[in-house]
Amino acid sequence: MEQMKFVFNLPEFEGPLDLxxxxxxxxxxxxxxxxxxxxxxxxxxxxxxxxxxxxxxTSDFLVMASTLMEMKSRALLPRLSDKEAEVFDKQQRELFxxxxxxxxxxxxxxxxxxxxxxxxSHERAxxxxxxxxxxxxDLPDKLMVAFKSILKEAALRDKVYTIVAESINVEDRxxxxxxxxxxxxxxxxxxxxxxxxxIIATFLAVLELLKLNRYIxxxxxxxxxxxxxx
Amino acid sequence: xxxxxxKAIIEALIFSARSGIEPKKIASIVGLxxxxxxxxxxxxxxxxESLDRGVFIKSVNGKLRFYTKAEIQSYVNQIxxxxxxxxxxxxxxxxxxxxxxxxxxxxDVELIRGRSSQNQLLELSRMGLIGKRxxxxxxxxxxYRVSRKFYDLFQLDDLAExxxxxxLGEGEKVEASGDSITVDGTVxxxxxTGDTGRQNQx
Numbered sequence: 001m002e003q004m005k006f007v008f009n010l011p012e013f014e015g016p017l018d019l020x021x022x023x024x025x026x027x028x029x030x031x032x033x034x035x036x037x038x039x040x041x042x043x044x045x046x047x048x049x050x051x052x053x054x055x056x057x058t059s060d061f062l063v064m065a066s067t068l069m070e071m072k073s074r075a076l077l078p079r080l081s082d083k084e085a086e087v088f089d090k091q092q093r094e095l096f097x098x099x100x101x102x103x104x105x106x107x108x109x110x111x112x113x114x115x116x117x118x119x120x121s122h123e124r125a126x127x128x129x130x131x132x133x134x135x136x137x138d139l140p141d142k143l144m145v146a147f148k149s150i151l152k153e154a155a156l157r158d159k160v161y162t163i164v165a166e167s168i169n170v171e172d173r174x175x176x177x178x179x180x181x182x183x184x185x186x187x188x189x190x191x192x193x194x195x196x197x198x199i200i201a202t203f204l205a206v207l208e209l210l211k212l213n214r215y216i217x218x219x220x221x222x223x224x225x226x227x228x229x230x
Numbered sequence: 231x232x233x234x235x236x237k238a239i240i241e242a243l244i245f246s247a248r249s250g251i252e253p254k255k256i257a258s259i260v261g262l263x264x265x266x267x268x269x270x271x272x273x274x275x276x277x278x279e280s281l282d283r284g285v286f287i288k289s290v291n292g293k294l295r296f297y298t299k300a301e302i303q304s305y306v307n308q309i310x311x312x313x314x315x316x317x318x319x320x321x322x323x324x325x326x327x328x329x330x331x332x333x334x335x336x337x338d339v340e341l342i343r344g345r346s347s348q349n350q351l352l353e354l355s356r357m358g359l360i361g362k363r364x365x366x367x368x369x370x371x372x373x374y375r376v377s378r379k380f381y382d383l384f385q386l387d388d389l390a391e392x393x394x395x396x397x398l399g400e401g402e403k404v405e406a407s408g409d410s411i412t413v414d415g416t417v418x419x420x421x422x423t424g425d426t427g428r429q430n431q432x
Contacts, residue, residue: 015343064344104396108330108392108396112329119384121300123298
């Protein structure tokens, strides 16, 4: 079936190594037992077929083709020196290793895919711990404490700074917060503000956001709230 | 009697730990020796194999979790929706390289695949299956490795279960002797050691 298909159109290859592997497999033997000249010829043949079919012959194919041609020419020439023979041998070994490595990779990637399919038939089962984690009852107190200590700070500051009258509105503040912050460490966040009005408005905005469930309490100590994933 | 309650605690721990729990941690919480925990876990695993149970204990990346059994997946399917992650063949190849040989650079990946792998790496990063960090190598290239999410998605405990009998990087194939060949470390080592594999070929 596959052979038939091959007569009419060329299969697409992922890259030169893929093509090389395909050519080797057609021989049904180990790559090491095929003469490099044969492989090189078949590879070139294939490239020209691809070209005649107007397929995209990418540069990596051309690189491989030229490497193979170089090796073929080396193989045909009488060896000049031991050193050259050694270089050729090494080059050939490297190529073989790469093809075999690629073959291994294909097998591996198949195994990974099977694992993935296998994983799809199992669903993680969890249970939630019942007691101890629900401390949201303390939230109002905690919020109040935070707010009070911030107010105290602000009162101290008010003695030093001249407050520029500035109208801050809770709705705008809420939008700002939602836009800018994903998590808020409440104490630090409020401490960073300038005036008492700003702090109050911001605090109200935070309360409102919590009430609307757009932010949720992440941790009590320190007091951190986090934007709910929409 | 007391053993029964220990098992109950272990069961509860495994169920409620957010991303699973290591046997070692169980031992320290329950106040038992590691070996004792392992014995209990062994018993529990057998108990969960019973046809009356719908879940079983599975270790993923060293952490114990409960998973539903494959046989009842058609029922479980009806109440859960899990996004199917589609991974193309080229991405899977790239992922396999990163999983087995990582951490490694993009260049290493491309050398093995014989072609550009930039897109695959980018896409895999976007899916959260691989992570990268800067290396101290010349040019400060990124080193890629698989993430915890990868283990979660593939529900893999140890890469050895996939690698079994295959060695990437040596052009050498060795038949595995049994199912429990090596721990992660040794595989990694053997994968990394040079190119002396050719001589040992049969």
